[in-house]
Amino acid sequence: MGAAAEHRGNALxxxxxxxELAERxxxxxxxFALQVAEDCNAFSTQAVSYLADPRGMRQKTVERAKARRGWAKRHEKLMAAHCVxxxxxxxxxxxxxxxxxxxxxAARELLVFALGCWTIPDNITVPRAAA
Incomplete structure (x- = not known):
């Protein structure tokens, strides 16, 4: 076998x-993308359910935030992202x-706005992709 044939074989x-490596x-x-997406879905569900029914000491802060000026803009952004x-x-x-x-x-932005100076509750885990 000649050098050119060996070179073609090596290239093949x-x-x-x-x-194979690209496919793997x-x-x-x-x-990984699917896992990140599922983590983000879990967070979005937790955040929206918390905003719909806040509990504990943060409840009054969240209720007051719904009347504040920036709520509508952030809420519309979340609704648009949800529609997409x-x-x-x-x-x-x-x-x-x-x-x-x-x-x-969008859910994190609305949750942080609603909580004001409070921290996000411990039972709601924010994925790294949303931070």
Missing amino acids: ICRHLDD RYSEQCA WVDVDYQDIYAYHAACVARAK
């Missing part, structure tokens, strides 16, 4: 290995991930 093997990397990235999340194609993992992260960021 390298392309095959690169394709893509599946790992998809799994509802309309997203769940087969496209990256579009689903982007919609979930945007919804979680």
Whole structure:
């Protein structure tokens, strides 16, 4: 076998290995994106349910925040993000991930605004993607 044939064989093997590695990397990235999306969904659900029915010492602060000037803008942003999340194609993992992260960021912004100087309750975990 000549040097050119050996070079072509090596190039073919390298392309095959690169394709396998790229496929494995893509599946790992998809799994990670899906996990982040599910964490953001869990946070959004917790935040919205807390805002709908606040409990404890923070309740009056949240109720007063609903009458403050910035509430409507943040609430509309959350509703718009929620509408995008509802309309997203769940087969496209990256579009689903982007919609979930945007919804979680909007929910966090509204929750922080509603709580004012209070910290986010311990039972609500904010994912890193929404922070």
